[in-house]
Amino acid sequence: MNKVFTQSKSLRDIDTHYCPGCGHGILHRLVAEVIDELGLREKTIGVAPVGCAVIAYDYWSFDCTEAAHGRALAVATAIKRCRPNLAVFTYQGDGDLASIGLAETVHAANRGENLTCIFVNNACYGMTGGQMAPTTIIGQKTTTTPWGRSPSNGDGWPLKVSEMLAPLEGVCFVARATITNPNAVLKTKNYIKKAFCNQMENKGFSLVEILSPCPTVWQKEPTQAMRWIEEEMVKVFPLGVIKDKA
Amino acid sequence: MAEVTIKKDKCKGCQLCLIHCPAGHLVLSSKLNKRGVKSVEIKPGTKCSGCTFCFLMCPDACIAISK
Numbered sequence: 001m002n003k004v005f006t007q008s009k010s011l012r013d014i015d016t017h018y019c020p021g022c023g024h025g026i027l028h029r030l031v032a033e034v035i036d037e038l039g040l041r042e043k044t045i046g047v048a049p050v051g052c053a054v055i056a057y058d059y060w061s062f063d064c065t066e067a068a069h070g071r072a073l074a075v076a077t078a079i080k081r082c083r084p085n086l087a088v089f090t091y092q093g094d095g096d097l098a099s100i101g102l103a104e105t106v107h108a109a110n111r112g113e114n115l116t117c118i119f120v121n122n123a124c125y126g127m128t129g130g131q132m133a134p135t136t137i138i139g140q141k142t143t144t145t146p147w148g149r150s151p152s153n154g155d156g157w158p159l160k161v162s163e164m165l166a167p168l169e170g171v172c173f174v175a176r177a178t179i180t181n182p183n184a185v186l187k188t189k190n191y192i193k194k195a196f197c198n199q200m201e202n203k204g205f206s207l208v209e210i211l212s213p214c215p216t217v218w219q220k221e222p223t224q225a226m227r228w229i230e231e232e233m234v235k236v237f238p239l240g241v242i243k244d245k246a
Numbered sequence: 247m248a249e250v251t252i253k254k255d256k257c258k259g260c261q262l263c264l265i266h267c268p269a270g271h272l273v274l275s276s277k278l279n280k281r282g283v284k285s286v287e288i289k290p291g292t293k294c295s296g297c298t299f300c301f302l303m304c305p306d307a308c309i310a311i312s313k
Contacts, residue, residue, distance in 0.1 A: 004296075005309075005311040007310070015306075019258075021258075021262060022305055024305070025305025025307070185303065215260075
């Protein structure tokens with residue numbers, strides 16, 4: 001018998017610190033699989049964010065660095081400009097990319113930097129205890145919106161980063177996916193692979209947004225959290241390819 | 247037929263594999279693992295078709311499938 005489905009070599013065989021049912025585990029595996037399939041393990045530099053995935057570099061066996069909060073795309077820009085032959089990607093959460101690092105994100109996209117950005121949207125600040133994030137959906141309870149996010153209370157509306165970046169000239173590929181079922185996981189992997197291929201073909205900035213569960217902060221069972229994405233989050237953040245210039 | 251191996255001590259018991267197994271071959275163990283949670287195990291005597299749904303849904307890369 002041959003092991004046909006097993007851990008890829010870019011993913012280290014160690015226990016992760018993530019909560020049970022957290023989407024980061026699946027996404028770490030998908031990124032590692034894509035890098036192995038494209039043969040980029042010795043030619044990749046990842047940039048880890050600040051957030052729950054802050055020690056993502058411990059779980060991957062290719063080169064990684066860490067950026068200050070929200071500045072992953074600025075750091076990645078510098079790496080890519082110094083070493084244009086390498087595959088450089090950022091792996092960022094919604095607090096990192098859509099709030100603190102929004103300026104870096106918009107300008108990296110607008111400059112058309114030849115980078116891959118993996119954007120993990122869990123609609124809250126997971127690591128700091130579940131505060132409202134820009135992507136929190138209307139009515140969602142967080143520790144800073146205990147009665148639910150309400151625009152009439154001055155909380156604003158969910159920020160749709162993918163739709164916001166797609167019209168920019170420098171952006172090549174924007175897609176939104178989720179990981180709530182095996183089919184969605186395979187689709188997400190295809191989008192991530194396409195985002196890396198675009199970079200290797202010098203086509204410009206590619207962003208893949210993934211709606212990912214945070215069962216602990218959402219106070220749901222892992223299986224209920226997946227269902228909540230399918231029933232509630234997808235209405236606000238529709239899935240699919242938003243822009244494909246390639 | 248395929249053979250599924252589960253690293254029980256890595257399992258956090260989230261049950262995402264269990265609900266996505268179309269044949270219902272996975273169950274929660276009655277024993278606690280090293281982490282102190284009930285890990286997932288394969289029902290004895292079941293024949294796996296190797297659809298890989300459990301492998302795709304596992305957030306902790308606990309599952310390997312041989313064919």
